[in-house]
Amino acid sequence: MKLKTKTTGLLIAAVACLSMAISPVFMANGQAMASEVDTQDVTGAGLVMTDEMYEQIDGRYVEDLQADPDMAALLDDPTFLRYFDISDNGKITKKQVETDEVDEFIAEMDANAEGIDNDAIVEMNSDMNCMGCGVSGLGKAKAPDKYSSNKRYHCIDISYWQGKVSSDNWKKIRDAGVTHAILRVGYSGLSNGKHNPDSVFDNNIKGAYKAGIKVGVYYYSTAVSTSEALSEAKYTVGLLKNYKSMITLPVVFDYETGGRLSSRVMRNAGTDSCKAFCDYVKSAGYTPMVYANYMTLTKYIDYKTLEKKYPIWLANYTTNGSATTYPGSYCMWQYSSSGRVNGLSGSIDINYVFNNGQGGFLASGNTPAVTATMPSKKVKSYKVLTGSSMNIRKGPSTSYKSVGLVAKGKTVYATGITGSWAKLANGYYMALSKSSFVAKTKWPVNYRTGPSTDYTLVGTYSKDKVIKVVYVKKGWAKMSNGYWLKATNIKMQ
Secondary structure: OOOOOOOOOHHHHHHHOOEEEEEEOOOOOOEEEEEEEEEEHHHOOOOOOOOHHHHHHOOOOOHHHOOOOHHHHHHOOOOHEEEEEEOOOOOEEOOOOOOOHHHHHHHHHOOOOOOOOHHHHHHHHHHOOOOOOOOOOOOOOOOOHOOOOOOEEEEEOOOHOOOOHHHHHHHHHHHHOOOOOEEEEEEEEEOOOEEEEEEHHHHHHHHHHHOOOEEEEEEEEEOOOOOHHHHHHHHHHHHOOOOHHHEEEEEEEEEEOOOOOOOOHHHHHHHHHHHHHHHHHHHOOOOEEEEEEEHHHHHHHHHHHHHHOOOOOOOOOOHHHHEEEEEOOEEEEEEEEEEEOOOOOOOOEEEEEEOOOOOOOOOOOOOOOOOOOOOOOOOEEEEEEOOOOEEEOOOOOOOOEEEEEEEEOEEEEEEEEEEEEEEEEOOOEOOOEEEEEEEEEEEOOEEEOOOOOOOOOEEEEEEOOEEEEEEEEEEOOOOOOOEEEHHEEEEEE
């Protein structure tokens, strides 16, 4: 989604103040009052909503939304303030920022940075970049040198603002290369701290889990004290009681400035609030994690203490997908809010999960299962039965990236044979070792006692001889009778 600016005043104020901006907080009568919050309030999980939601809300009035119970709940959702401005008369309009204009301000800031220390420049770039900048493709960000040798997985994080994701779309997301997902389970209200569930969580966790994607959850906090953070943790654990078996990734404390949660509060109680939430979550049998942006971690809370005890999820949107310069340790990095993934409309947050063991969390490497669905009738294809779990890859060799797997005993549909690989109806490839299928000889073919011409010749099959293949090795197919013939001499049936 292309982002456009409403006024340049917000951008100028953000640059001039370095780390402060004005964001509205709603009152019961629909009027807005100013509340000073950090520009980093615009970063975070579930950043960009669907175009359909924009159209439902843009141009309406606060009092209209308050009259609709479903819409009224949105006014206190922290994500709402990332997308909309409220005029003095209560009219709601899109809050958007032009990517090119942000880049121009950043360039001007960098060119006139005399008297501004390097840390401030880094913070300002991070703040401004989060307003629409960032790479759009999975894996397009450069991994930092210290984690470049670690295996990393693609992760998305979504919430109510991406809507209910269908089972078919979860499969598309999985097939696009996403192996991990962090879903919002709930949030605390911006104005009053009231605990709320995410209304699409049940649908999305079941769909992601069924598709074979590893699942974790996050709770958006507005806790202003350790007692409130503990209350949020208890509420979160309560929401998860029916889903515990599905959750293999951390339960995350999403800690961002907004509404009643100011940078001042963070400085005074932030580190202890993170501890209170995480310690309770751990006592309930989950892996806790802290999510925060670059500025929060380096300026408001004690990241050096937290990273020794808990996994850290860093939010830092860098220019053109360059590696983050964040000095601390972390095992997840949210590198863009401009991600595009097949199966989801609009832009979403995209992340790396590093298999580095930071905070005691070691990311597992299970590749999501690929559902063996019937192909389109327009594509002529043939059944292949797997004899073991098989990786699905982008090309016909192990040098190609795995995009999923098929469990043992499942049927997939192939359009033909490439060496020792089956080209599947979905365009990917699967090795034919330990897989069986029916084939027919293309022409008279010799068959032997082993997989090369060095083995004894047993006989010759005539053209169109129907055989059952049970294994393919180095371009040779083993038949159910134990003999072998060249795979290039047969075609699937």
